[in-house]
Amino acid sequence: MSSTLIVLNLKTYLEGTGEGAVKVAQACKEVADDSGIEIGVAPQFCDIYRVASQVDLPVYAQSLDPVGAGSFTGHAFVQSIKDAGAVGTLINHSECRLTLANIDASITTARNAALKTIVCTNNVATSAAAAALGPDYVAVEPPELIGSGIPVSKADPGVVTGSVDAVKRINPAVQVLCGAGISKGEDLAAALELGSVGVLLASGIVKAADPKAALEDLVSKV
Numbered sequence: 001m002s003s004t005l006i007v008l009n010l011k012t013y014l015e016g017t018g019e020g021a022v023k024v025a026q027a028c029k030e031v032a033d034d035s036g037i038e039i040g041v042a043p044q045f046c047d048i049y050r051v052a053s054q055v056d057l058p059v060y061a062q063s064l065d066p067v068g069a070g071s072f073t074g075h076a077f078v079q080s081i082k083d084a085g086a087v088g089t090l091i092n093h094s095e096c097r098l099t100l101a102n103i104d105a106s107i108t109t110a111r112n113a114a115l116k117t118i119v120c121t122n123n124v125a126t127s128a129a130a131a132a133l134g135p136d137y138v139a140v141e142p143p144e145l146i147g148s149g150i151p152v153s154k155a156d157p158g159v160v161t162g163s164v165d166a167v168k169r170i171n172p173a174v175q176v177l178c179g180a181g182i183s184k185g186e187d188l189a190a191a192l193e194l195g196s197v198g199v200l201l202a203s204g205i206v207k208a209a210d211p212k213a214a215l216e217d218l219v220s221k222v
């Protein structure tokens with residue numbers, strides 16, 4: 001496997017009892033095996049166990065709550081997420097934003113459970129702030145480009161290079177992903193050229209008529 005990472009966020013695009021998530025995850029697994037590029041998938045909480053138990057690929061939660069076992073109704077408990085089979089979690093996605101204090105607490109909670117952490121940010125300043133908290137990855141995604149089909153790596157290369165520079169300066173151990181509007185091989189190639197180690201993406205693959213073909217195109221220029 002190369003050090004490139006692709007994480008496919010399924011958001012709430014898929015209905016049903018997890019069979020759609022398993023099918024997309026299976027496509028990710030096949031393309032990962034063929035390409036040698038690591039591909040992870042972030043299904044809804046209720047599908048983590050089903051996906052992780054049926055497909056041998058890295059599964060991420062879409063978020064978690066910094067709570068322990070106990071009186072925490074409605075929260076996403078890290079140990080349950082881990083026991084369901086997740087290896088990591090997104091934190092602070094634009095569609096699920098947290099306070100800085102809760103980002104910090106979520107990173108600590110995930111790290112204590114040995115889950116990888118991908119903290120989403122919306123610009124260079126928040127990428128710098130996230131890097132100071134020491135997650136495994138910062139994933140910069142300008143919100144206005146999310147779901148637009150316009151790739152951040154072409155529409156706003158400066159937010160990627162700026163985030164890479166800021167993160168390296170603050171904490172060189174943190175790696176940078178970028179996302180928003182990524183769907184094609186040229187988008188991923190451009191993202192890597194800009195210094196990121198991979199992408200966080202969703203609609204371009206999940207909503208494609210043939211997600212496996214879309215994934216094959218995504219990795220075709222690396």
Ligand SMILES: O=C[C@H](O)COP(=O)(O)O
Pocket residue numbers: 009093141145146147148149179180181182200201202203204
């Ligand atoms: O988590 C994924 C990002 O929000 C990007 O979404 P998108 O690929 O649909 O633009």
